Amino acid sequence: MNWGSAGDFLAMGGHGLYVWGSYAVSAAAVLVEVLGLRARLRRAAAQPGGQP
Amino acid sequence: MTSAASVLLSAARLECRRGRRRLFSEVSFALPAGRALLVSGRNGAGKTTLLRALCGLTRPEVGEVAWRGRAVRDHRDEYHAELVFLGHHSALKDDLTPEENLRCALELGGDDGAAHVAATFERLGLAACARLPVRSLSQGQRRRAALARLWLSRARPLWILDEPFVALDAESTATLAGLLRAHVDGGGALVYTTHQEIDVAPGRTERLALGD
């Protein structure tokens, strides 16, 4: 185990902003894509004759 | 005279779409030498698209066009050497004179006929404006300048013409109809559309109605 405490884990040896900034933006990008896809599929399915 | 061997242009179950809309489907015909095909249909029925598909410009969604029994798609250059297509656009450059335009068109198509350019303009009543830039020509003069190509490409057996009679006066219409009839009489094949219901070769014209 690398981390003594949750604080240590978040601090990432003083570079927490960089490490968590990377992962947060990655998660956000995935989330945006997934939500966008869901909306697009709903729009496509809602049009007359579209498939569910 | 119309045995299978003399069939020049044939289409098998063509279907074309424009965007997501189906324009037509199941269009088939076989056009022998010495006959004309008049394509009719209301606006938006796909007449132009059909003609473009016959030329090999538009790839049909389904079906195939054949020239002398061989698929057009695989023998493009040989097919195009025997074809004249005149579409909506005049294919004239505004900044060039009709004479220059015509010479360029002949060079591009590999036709000989440059010697007859002046005589053709004479016949079409364009002699006076043969050396003016096209942009200064009237609509009717432009049409005639574009059609002059036909007089110089008579050796080519297949003519596909999209609305050739548009913007022509009565006299030019009669001249053009005479040329088209002579082409069909001489064993050529002709595919055309028109709003004016002009049958250039009575008794030798097939009719194809799109969108009924």
Place this chain on the structure above:
Amino acid sequence: MWRALKGIFARDLALAWRQRADVLSSLVFFVMVVSLFPLGLGPEPATLRAIAPGVLWVAALLSSTLALGRLFAGDHADGTLEQMLLAPQPLAFLVLSKIAAHWVAAGLPLTAMAPLLGLQFDMAPADIAVLTATLALGTPALSLIGAIGAALTVGLRGAAVLVPLLVLPLAIPVLIFGAGAVDAAEAGRGAGAHLSLLGGLLAFALAGAPLACAAALRISLD
């Protein structure tokens, strides 16, 4: 076929001559962009010498991209392009002849203009010679690569914005070797390697671009 190629080449040059205002304006654009840099960066001769190759090359790239709009748009609008597709000659060769005419009207004037601008940037005569050589090799490659973008966007509404977006990333190697050659010459390293790479790019573009253009035009006019 030779007659058809010559015909297209001569016709396009005649057209360019009759619309010489267009040709002139992209040349003026080139000169203006280049002239903006001393105004933005200050007239220090050492700075200018250092940035000259990059500035001249970027300006040439932008100017030739701007000129691409003329390549097929006119032919598409009046139906000449359709007739070109229906000609009984291989389309790739016809396209090549058009691109050649376009280069003579767009790339060649840039190349001819560059030595004058090099003097403005206080470049040494030998470096100016190298710059001109790179442009002579590079601008045809730019025309060839750009023609693909122009062919893909023929008849589209946003073509003017789209073409640079498609073409500029593909043109980066030409920019790198072109500007790099002049840099190398200025630094006394000799521009031979760069120039031969640039020649290689040109040969590659010459072989590939007309085919891609022909395919793109058939798709665009479908």
Place this chain on the structure above:
Amino acid sequence: MASSDSGNHAPGAPRRAAAGPLWLRYAAPVAFAPLARRMTPWFFAAAAVLAVAGLYIGFFVAPTDAQQGEVYRVIFIHVPAAWMSMFIYLVMAFWAAVGLAFNTRLSAMMASALAPTGAMFTFLALWTGALWGKPTWGTWWVWDARLTSELILLFLYVGFIALQAAIDDPRRADRAGAVLAIVGVVNVPIIYFSVRWWNTLHQGASVSLTAAPKMAATMLTGMLVMTLACWMYAIGAALWRVRAIIAEREGDAAVEEQSGTERGGRTT
């Protein structure tokens, strides 16, 4: 005279026969949609499991790097994203080429469906690269060969997406995009080579970017597991998007069929 035959044949029988090629070409995407629908959740589930496993390895098993400290842990997203950005471009160009060569609509749709996901990974590679670069090299951005190539790759993705978006006719969009993707994929090695050449000549800007000098086995494992997670996610997202594309396109075609607009040319 065979003149009446030279027109259309009798409707009815031939129409049935024509359903053969018609079915092959149109039904394939439609048949694929339910399959994609069934597969998508599995890929997403696999992506989630692998991501959890990969992050666990990355953050709790892999040791602290001797030189970079903890900040190197960006690697577990940065390197997979960079790999994916390149892989996806290749796969996209492959599908586009298949679509162009064999006129198969589904493969062209697959290419369009991959592009936004590829662009997203390219963006992530650049973003995480910048966040990693700042503490490691003291700057957000260096004109390093790899970063620059990645930026150009993003431009290529954007060009592909913009071109397809600008074309209304889906068939033209597919085929024009395919030509661009093929031209792009031929160019990628040239671009990469030229950028490296340029980079070695301009020594000033170059920073040695050998990711982790001596990579522990666990670090490599974490990276590979995360790469697998990204793969699963990319496939799931592409399948999802391809379903949307199928619904958008075929949906409209179905409307046309139902309202029974123009059918058949008829000679008189």
